[in-house]
Amino acid sequence: MSAQPGDAAEFCAGLVREFDFTRYASTLFVAPEQRRALLALYAFNVEIARVHEHIRQPMAGEIRLQWWTDMLAGQGHGYVEGSPVASELMRAIETHALPVERLTRLIEAHQFDLYNDPMPDSEVLDTYAQETSSALFELGARIAGASPEALPEVTRQAGIAETYLHVLTRLPFDASRQQVYLPLDMLTRHGGGVDEVFAGKMTPALRATIEEFVDLALSHFKLMHAPLMQLPQDARRVFLPMAVARRTLERARRSDFNPYTPQPDSRLRILWTLWRASRSRDFRG
Numbered sequence: 001m002s003a004q005p006g007d008a009a010e011f012c013a014g015l016v017r018e019f020d021f022t023r024y025a026s027t028l029f030v031a032p033e034q035r036r037a038l039l040a041l042y043a044f045n046v047e048i049a050r051v052h053e054h055i056r057q058p059m060a061g062e063i064r065l066q067w068w069t070d071m072l073a074g075q076g077h078g079y080v081e082g083s084p085v086a087s088e089l090m091r092a093i094e095t096h097a098l099p100v101e102r103l104t105r106l107i108e109a110h111q112f113d114l115y116n117d118p119m120p121d122s123e124v125l126d127t128y129a130q131e132t133s134s135a136l137f138e139l140g141a142r143i144a145g146a147s148p149e150a151l152p153e154v155t156r157q158a159g160i161a162e163t164y165l166h167v168l169t170r171l172p173f174d175a176s177r178q179q180v181y182l183p184l185d186m187l188t189r190h191g192g193g194v195d196e197v198f199a200g201k202m203t204p205a206l207r208a209t210i211e212e213f214v215d216l217a218l219s220h221f222k223l224m225h226a227p228l229m230q231l232p233q234d235a236r237r238v239f240l241p242m243a244v245a246r247r248t249l250e251r252a253r254r255s256d257f258n259p260y261t262p263q264p265d266s267r268l269r270i271l272w273t274l275w276r277a278s279r280s281r282d283f284r285g
Helices: 005-019 021-029 032-049 058-072 084-096 100-114 122-131 133-143 152-169 171-176 184-189 194-199 204-228 233-239 241-252 267-278
Strands: none
Touching (some): 005 021, 005 032, 021 032, 021 241, 021 267, 032 058, 032 084, 032 100, 058 100, 100 122, 122 133, 122 152, 133 152, 133 233, 152 171, 152 204, 152 241, 171 194, 194 204, 204 241, 241 267
8 A cells, every 4th residue: 555645754754853863853944845855855865875784785785776766767656656755755856856867876876885895085985975965965955946056066065074974973883884984095194094994993093084084074164155155045954964064073173082982962952053053144144
């Protein structure tokens, strides 16, 4: 039996609330008519980004990702109604004229997650970020009414900064799966390597790598600000998660920061940070 439209929307909201609470909470500050489509987009991202967590062999992940690619290409309509995320995503695509090609590229980029190849350098990581996190900001801002022509620079900088944050916060989990998203060339430059990441202990080389990595992430925040201020207010609010990201990255600059002993923000703290940001000039004026 296929899910009713309201049930599908609620399913997407619940999925994002559980696995991407910061983005879920950010939708509380956007216009109601935009919220449903944003939650559909974010639920789709949760589904794609977590594929590698549910498989043991890359081929199984490839099959799951291919299902989504086929669905977007119009080859899977027989299954859309049975998938609340797919049905809500198709509704958002049709309502807001979202480019399917951008979503397909996001799926393709996450194929990297299925294998244990280390991230070779920051250039490749930046490309990965632009095809994944940047795509969410771009499509979300389009849902909120932004002109596509105004988005390339702000979504590029926001996506890279957010991806760098995810690399740090997920480092223990990824290391447990023998995956490394810290750029290998950066590790090598500081005298380190993947074995140090897998060992789960901070070393001088790893600390130096993280310090450089965090400084680079914060530089992308600075480059994001000017183009962000050129967007209409509704579209700017799609970028509210960056307020939480910036706070976390600033904390990572402290000398006692250790990614192997994470201190995640409470949901109340996330809501408080987003509320304060929503009332600031960056997101309100």
